[in-house]
Every structure is written in C-alpha cells, then in structure tokens.
Amino acid sequence: MTQADQNKQPFKFYTRLNISELTGLRASTLTQLLSLIKEVPGSCIYHHTHRFLQLHQYLSPEPPNDFAYWVTEVLGEDELGEKLASIDTIQYSTIRSLREKIIKTTSEYLKKNSLAKFKFAHEGEEFYFIKSLSFILPSKYSANNLAEFKGALEKVTLDSIYFHVFESRLRLEKGTNDFSFWIETSLGNKALADKIARLDPYTYTLEDLRKALIKIVEQEQ
Amino acid sequence: MARIEEYVPIVGQAIIDDLRLLAERLKGKVVQHINSTSVGGGVAEILNCMVPLLRELGVDTRWDLIKGGDQFFEVTKKFHNALHGRKAEINEKDFNIFMETSQRNIEEVNIYGDIVFIHDPQPIVLIKKKKENKWIWRCHVDISNPSQKVWQFLKKFVDKYDAAVFSAPTFSQKLSVRQFLISPSIDPLSEKNKELPRETVEIVLKKYGIQKNKPIITQISRFDRLKDPLGVITAYRQVKKYIDCQLILAGGTATDDPEGLEVLEEVKEKAKGDADIHILLLPHNDMEVNALQSASTIIMQKSLKEGFGLTVAEALWKAKPVVASNVGGIPLQIKHKYSGLLCRSVEGAAFALKQFLNSPSYAKKLAANGKEHIRNNYLITRHLRDYMLLSLALYHNEDVVSL
Numbered sequence: 001m002t003q004a005d006q007n008k009q010p011f012k013f014y015t016r017l018n019i020s021e022l023t024g025l026r027a028s029t030l031t032q033l034l035s036l037i038k039e040v041p042g043s044c045i046y047h048h049t050h051r052f053l054q055l056h057q058y059l060s061p062e063p064p065n066d067f068a069y070w071v072t073e074v075l076g077e078d079e080l081g082e083k084l085a086s087i088d089t090i091q092y093s094t095i096r097s098l099r100e101k102i103i104k105t106t107s108e109y110l111k112k113n114s115l116a117k118f119k120f121a122h123e124g125e126e127f128y129f130i131k132s133l134s135f136i137l138p139s140k141y142s143a144n145n146l147a148e149f150k151g152a153l154e155k156v157t158l159d160s161i162y163f164h165v166f167e168s169r170l171r172l173e174k175g176t177n178d179f180s181f182w183i184e185t186s187l188g189n190k191a192l193a194d195k196i197a198r199l200d201p202y203t204y205t206l207e208d209l210r211k212a213l214i215k216i217v218e219q220e221q
Numbered sequence: 222m223a224r225i226e227e228y229v230p231i232v233g234q235a236i237i238d239d240l241r242l243l244a245e246r247l248k249g250k251v252v253q254h255i256n257s258t259s260v261g262g263g264v265a266e267i268l269n270c271m272v273p274l275l276r277e278l279g280v281d282t283r284w285d286l287i288k289g290g291d292q293f294f295e296v297t298k299k300f301h302n303a304l305h306g307r308k309a310e311i312n313e314k315d316f317n318i319f320m321e322t323s324q325r326n327i328e329e330v331n332i333y334g335d336i337v338f339i340h341d342p343q344p345i346v347l348i349k350k351k352k353e354n355k356w357i358w359r360c361h362v363d364i365s366n367p368s369q370k371v372w373q374f375l376k377k378f379v380d381k382y383d384a385a386v387f388s389a390p391t392f393s394q395k396l397s398v399r400q401f402l403i404s405p406s407i408d409p410l411s412e413k414n415k416e417l418p419r420e421t422v423e424i425v426l427k428k429y430g431i432q433k434n435k436p437i438i439t440q441i442s443r444f445d446r447l448k449d450p451l452g453v454i455t456a457y458r459q460v461k462k463y464i465d466c467q468l469i470l471a472g473g474t475a476t477d478d479p480e481g482l483e484v485l486e487e488v489k490e491k492a493k494g495d496a497d498i499h500i501l502l503l504p505h506n507d508m509e510v511n512a513l514q515s516a517s518t519i520i521m522q523k524s525l526k527e528g529f530g531l532t533v534a535e536a537l538w539k540a541k542p543v544v545a546s547n548v549g550g551i552p553l554q555i556k557h558k559y560s561g562l563l564c565r566s567v568e569g570a571a572f573a574l575k576q577f578l579n580s581p582s583y584a585k586k587l588a589a590n591g592k593e594h595i596r597n598n599y600l601i602t603r604h605l606r607d608y609m610l611l612s613l614a615l616y617h618n619e620d621v622v623s624l
Contacts, residue, residue: 018610133621135624
C-alpha cells in the first residue's frame with residue numbers, strides 16, 4: 001500500500017432503494033409513445049431505460065430498455081426495437097440528452113416506416129409510463145484505502161453498486177461514476193479511475209459488474 | 222412464524238440490512254393497517270406475514286379490523302365482482318347498506334396511526350376520519366375494467382387519500398392522488414413455497430396415482446372459466462400426440478360456488494377416458510400444492526383473465542419452466558423467452574409446452590432466470606421494503622430523496 005493509497009476522504013457507500021410511481025399515462029401506438037416520451041418527467045425516462053437492468057439483473061449483458069422491449073414484443077417493430085435497445089446509454093451524461101436520442105431514433109423510424117403508426121397494442125398490453133422515486137441512504141460500509149474499498153465492494157448490495165455507477169452518473173449528473181471520482185480525487189490514482197470509468201456498465205449483469213470492479217482493484221493492489 | 226434473520230440465506234444479509242436502514246427512518250411513526258378480516262383471503266395472509274416482520278424490524282406496525290354483518294359483506298362481495306368487471310346487480314339499497322355499516326365503523330374504529338393503510342374497498346369510507354396523518358388506499362383487486370357504477374362511487378373516497386397503491390400498472394385508474402405500484406409477493410418460508418423433502422413429494426404423488434417416469438404438466442387454479450381449464454386440456458392433448466405426458470389440474474372450488482362445481486363437472490367430462498389427466502380438488506392444502514408444483518416438469522397458468530397470478534411466482538421460485546397467458550400481472554413475472562414462455566391461445570400454449578419438453582436445457586435456463594427474477598422482485602422482503610418506502614414517500618415530493 002503506497003502513501004497515495006491512504007485516505008484523504010473516506011469513500012462512503014450509499015444504497016439506493018426505489019419505488020415505482022404510476023403516472024396514469026399510457027400509449028397504445030408508436031405515435032402516442034413518442035408524444036408521451038417528449039412530455040413525461042425525466043424520472044420516467046430514467047425508469048424505463050434502467051428498470052430492466054435492475055429487475056432482470058441476472059439477464060444482461062445488453063438488457064433491452066422498456067421502450068425497446070415494448071416496441072419489439074407488443075408492436076412487432078423489431079428494427080426500431082433493435083435501434084432503441086442499442087442506444088449507447090453510457091455516452092449520455094444527462095437524462096435530457098438520452099431522451100433526445102430516443103426521440104430522434106423513434107421519429108426517424110416513423111418517417112421512414114409510415115405504416116408503423118397504424119399498429120396498436122391489444123388491451124392490457126399498452127405502454128404504461130412509470131417513474132422511479134429513489135431514496136438514497138448511507139450504508140454501514142466505507143473505505144479509507146483500496147484494500148478496504150475492495151472489501152466493501154464484496155459486501156455491499158447490488159443496489160449500492162447500482163447507485164454509485166449508474167444513478168449517480170446519469171440521474172444526479174455527476175459526469176462520472178462515484179468510484180472513479182473518489183479514486184482520482186482522494187487516492188490520486190487517475191489511471192485506476194480511468195480504467196473503471198472506461199467500463200461500459202450497461203453490458204454487464206450487476207453481479208458481473210461487481211466482479212469486474214473487484215478484479216480491476218485487485219490488479220492495482 | 223418466520224423471523225427476519227431466516228430470510229438471510231435466501232436474499233442475502235445486505236438486503237436485510239437495507240430493511241433495517243429503512244425501518245430506522247420510520248422510528249417514531251405508528252403505521253396502522255385496517256382491513257375487514259384477520260383470517261382467510263389474500264389480504265389477511267399478507268398482513269399475518271408482514272405485520273410481525275415489520276414489528277421485528279422496529280416499525281411500530283399495528284393491525285385493526287372493521288366490523289360488518291352478513292349484509293355488508295354480501296354487498297362488498299358484489300363490489301368485488303363488479304370491480305373485476307363481472308356482472309353484479311347493485312342497487313341503491315346496497316349502497317345504503319355499505320354506507321350505514323361504514324358510518325358505524327367510523328364511530329367505532331380508533332384511528333391512531335401516523336400512516337394509515339386501508340386495504341380494499343370494505344373500510345374505504347374511514348377516510349372521513351382523516352386529519353393531519355397520511356392515508357393510503359391499498360387496492361388488491363384488479364380494477365383494470367371495473368363496473369363504472371361501483372368504481373365512481375368508490376372513487377369519491379379514493380380521491381381523498383394521500384395515495385393509492387395498485388398491484389400492476391394495468392390496474393391503475395385516473396385519480397387526482399399519487400398512485401404507486403407495489404406488486405404482491407410470495408413467502409419463500411411458507412408451507413406453500415418452502416423446499417420439501419423428496420420423500421414428502423413422493424408420498425403426495427403416490428397418494429394421487431401420479432407417475433414419476435412421465436413428464437408432468439400442472440396447472441394449479443380454482444375451477445373457474447377464467448382459468449381456462451378446458452383450454453389446458455386441449456393444449457395437453459395437442460402435446461400428447463407427440464410426447465407421452467401427464468396433466469394435473471389441481472385447485473379448490475367453494476362448495477357454495479355453483480359455477481365452480483359446474484366447471485369442475487365440465488373438466489371431468491372433457492378428461493374422461495384419459496388416465497393421465499389428474500383432476501384434484503385441493504382446497505387449502507398448501508403442502509400438497511407445493512409437492513405437486515415441485516414434482517412438475519412444466520407449470521401452466523393459461524388464464525383468460527388474471528389478477529396478479531402469484532401461482533406463476535410460486536412455480537418460478539421452485540425453478541420450474543412456466544407457460545402462461547400474457548394477462549394481468551403475469552407479464553410482470555415472465556418476460557417472454559427470458560424467464561418463461563407467454564402465450565395467447567391454446568395453440569400457442571401447446572407449442573410452448575412442446576418447446577420446453579423437447580429442449581430441457583432451454584427450459585432449465587429460463588426456469589433458472591425465472592427463479593432469480595422472483596428472488597429479486599417478488600419475495601416478501603421486497604414487499605416489506607416497498608411498504609416502508611411508500612410510507613416514507615408520503616413525506617417527500619421530490620423524485621430523488623436523500624435520507
């Protein structure tokens with residue numbers, strides 16, 4: 001352990017627990033979906049682009065977002081579904097810019113495929129807009145150095161890893177994940193911080209993401 | 222009654238730690254649940270399990286009942302059917318009976334909770350006692366297509382609550398109050414879901430003359446047309462042409478439910494002459510239901526209409542491949558081709574059954590995914606977390622809350 005590895009600011013692990021709030025808004029067609037994507041709160045866009053990842057954390061890599069899933073499975077628009085599923089979420093640092101990309105992708109598809117607007121979801125299969133309400137709480141885990149950091153990574157909930165990697169970067173608009181920020185600013189290890197920031201977390205299951213983070217930290221020790 | 226620590230081996234210590242963190246944030250608040258019965262029915266089952274666990278976590282949770290005579294409960298049963306979209310003749314007299322009993326309950330029920338959970342329509346009028354405290358209407362019924370007469374009558378009260386809670390997005394309605402989504406859950410330590418010794422399963426199979434050496438397709442449901450037992454037999458017959466298998470249709474029917482008995486007779490008639498179809502009446506025998514699910518090769522839930530359909534969660538929790546209809550809360554539990562197969566017709570169901578029977582490794586993979594999905598989303602521990610989060614949500618309007 002080098003001196004730089006010692007603490008300046010301990011890393012405090014938080015956990016994030018969320019509950020779903022129904023908006024009462026629903027879409028039966030692609031046109032309605034697009035129009036509602038434009039107006040719903042950012043928490044709805046966040047919910048539908050990240051919910052699948054949390055609910056089906058064992059299924060990823062490449063979990064479809066809810067829009068992609070609905071467009072493919074309910075409307076049968078496979079091509080648009082694929083385009084929406086392959087939006088590179090990690091490139092977007094705000095919900096606003098992610099929303100714009102979804103709107104652009106869907107609008108362009110509708111322009112080129114005018115028949116797509118005539119497809120209807122059956123009753124009960126409509127797209128229901130839901131928003132995520134997140135509660136952020138300090139967990140009992142903290143780390144003063146890389147060894148403690150690795151130890152905590154092994155123990156915290158997937159919700160905690162999720163918060164520091166996804167929610168913090170995109171929803172709280174911090175620009176990078178909390179782990180990279182702490183490792184660079186408090187431990188002064190920019191190379192390690194960059195290595196973690198370069199991970200595309202959207203292509204891991206959450207458990208595999210935990211393992212990947214632990215492995216990177218281990219290699220550094 | 223299981224203690225909270227007993228869930229650690231199932232969901233992990235960290236999940237239980239999170240529950241304790243949330244419970245700390247509710248210290249000093251009294252949470253009062255009110256419903257109409259302490260035994261029988263899904264709501265009582267949930268509260269009997271959740272209230273002691275919440276108390277053990279440190280949340281001061283209490284449970285009170287309203288009173289109502291036969292007439293009142295006849296009316297609320299009609300309400301229940303009407304909210305489900307079934308035909309029910311409801312007249313002014315029924316509404317008067319409901320209001321008279323509700324008025325007596327308003328006078329007699331002591332409201333002391335900082336947060337008051339009102340379950341289902343029976344105690345809904347108690348909202349008239351609302352003061353500074355928070356009130357939640359927890360709707361356990363599928364009201365996606367309700368009788369407007371009954372719904373509009375109840376909605377006047379719902380609009381006075383701080384929030385309403387539904388089990389599936391499709392059940393929600395246009396309301397002036399906040400609406401939350403909280404799915405029901407299963408208790409992995411209950412008689413119906415705990416892991417059974419192999420011998421126990423074998424005793425049950427022997428008791429009902431079910432063979433171990435042939436694939437078993439099972440649907441656990443009461444004998445009700447909406448569960449489509451006749452469609453299940455047709456699908457089984459389409460499969461049987463190619464693969465030798467057995468079918469179990471097991472469930473209860475109330476002796477005072479003439480339609481249930483009629484359906485049972487139709488099912489028996491359709492199954493006549495096939496020794497591989499086992500029709501079993503198993504009201505209130507959770508252990509035997511568990512054994513049959515555990516022994517099955519595939520579980521079906523071919524409902525035409527469904528509430529949440531927790532039998533799907535029960536089957537997935539036992540790591541069984543599931544073929545189920547794309548209705549009610551089922552698509553929340555099964556993502557097609559990820560954690561089970563969804564169908565919309567008898568033919569689709571038969572095709573899915575054949576896929577699973579002919580590709581056991583595919584079936585196993587989807588079933589394993591399904592089990593993890595239930596572990597993460599539909600166990601009682603998630604339900605406890607949601608109730609605590611909901612209680613906290615009532616004190617915050619922002620979308621991201623730091624506690």
